[in-house]
Amino acid sequence: MNASKKDRKIAVIGNPGSWSTEKLADALENKTGFRCVVDISSVIFDINHKTLFYGDLDLATLDGLAIKKIGPVYSPDMYNRLEMLRFFCSMEIPVFSRPEMIMQAVNRLSCTVNLQIGNIPMPPTVVTEDMELACDTVRRFKKAVFKPLFSSKARGMLVVEEGYHCRSAIAEFQASGNRTMYIQKMVSIPGRDLGVAFMGGEYIGTYARRKGDSWNTCTSSGGKYERCEPDPEIISLAHSAQALFNLDFTCVDVVETDQGAMVFEVSAFGGFRGLYQAWGMDAADMYAGYILDNLKYRS
Incomplete structure (x- = not known):
């Protein structure tokens, strides 16, 4: 006999204390009575035993996982965390959204490549590791935004205009950890x-x-x-x-x-706050309902 939605246990992978993570955890708790926010940096993945423990809780015993965030900052570490979660998809544990789908979007260059394969119009964009080519691109664009490959909310972005300080600004951007430079024309x-x-x-x-x-x-x-x-x-x-x-x-x-x-x-990952503040729309509650409706119920 299948358990009801009220009996389901869904953990939220996110940033404890952050607004969107806590909103989703609250919404799932309201619908199921179960609440768990998981800081993915504090889990241990035992490959041989096929367990992923967060404290005393084995996440593999839950009915599903909802990924709201995968860390407080965007970084290559995200891939390692998503790989651990991807393994659990192979065990038929539902994960929302699927880690391999998130991997395609979490890196700015991967996201851009997918959009271009799909012929989606974007502002003129150049990617290079070469300083001279980067300077040439700024001269061609007149004004450009240099964007880290891993960032959100414009963190680490730099506006560069053609002129005397162009080269030094680009050199500083690249030296700050951006060997591959993602350069987009400011439209x-x-x-x-x-x-x-x-x-x-x-x-x-x-x-x-x-x-x-x-x-x-x-x-x-x-x-x-x-x-x-x-x-x-x-x-x-x-x-x-x-x-x-x-x-x-x-x-x-x-x-x-x-x-x-x-x-x-x-x-x-998407955001709940914009819809909430602009429209009063509780997207977290809607998403919790969507997750429960789309669980692969187990006996």
Whole structure:
């Protein structure tokens, strides 16, 4: 006899204490009575015994895992953590979103390659390790944004303009741990970009980030969330972009330019706060319901 949804035990892989992680854990607890937030950096993976322990809890005994975050900062360590979780998918333990899908989006270059294979329009972008080619790119773009391969919320990004200080700025960026330089032309935007959200591949809503005094729209830099009802063409573009990754919950970053809508990236994890502050939409509760509805029930 199958257990009811109320009896299910779903752990949230995330950053203990962070808003989105705790919101999802609260939502799952409200629906099941079980609550567990797992800091993936504090687990031990025993390959021979096929166990993944967090304290005294073997995660392999649970009904599923929900990945909200995989660490407080984006870094190559994410791949190692996702690999541990990927093993458990082979044991038919449901994981939302599947680790191999997240891997395609968590690295900016991997995300870009997938978007380009899918013919998704993006701002002009160049990737190189060569200083001279990087300088030539800035001269061609006039103004460019240098982006770390692992980052979120514009952390570590650098705006570089052609001119006397161009080379020194690029050298400093590369020396700070960015051997491979991801260089994107700074495009003119109407003071905002859009987060187009999807759950299970279905569109659920859009919020805008209106920039403050900074060059970027991130709320950590003074940006504000606001309501947005985009044109069907933008929703269609974002839908095509997210479909390349097959994530259970994600937000597609879209920018409106004078050359049409373009995609910056598809989020590996998606965000709840934009939908909540712009629309009052409890995406965490919706996602908890989605997870329970899509569990592969076991006897």
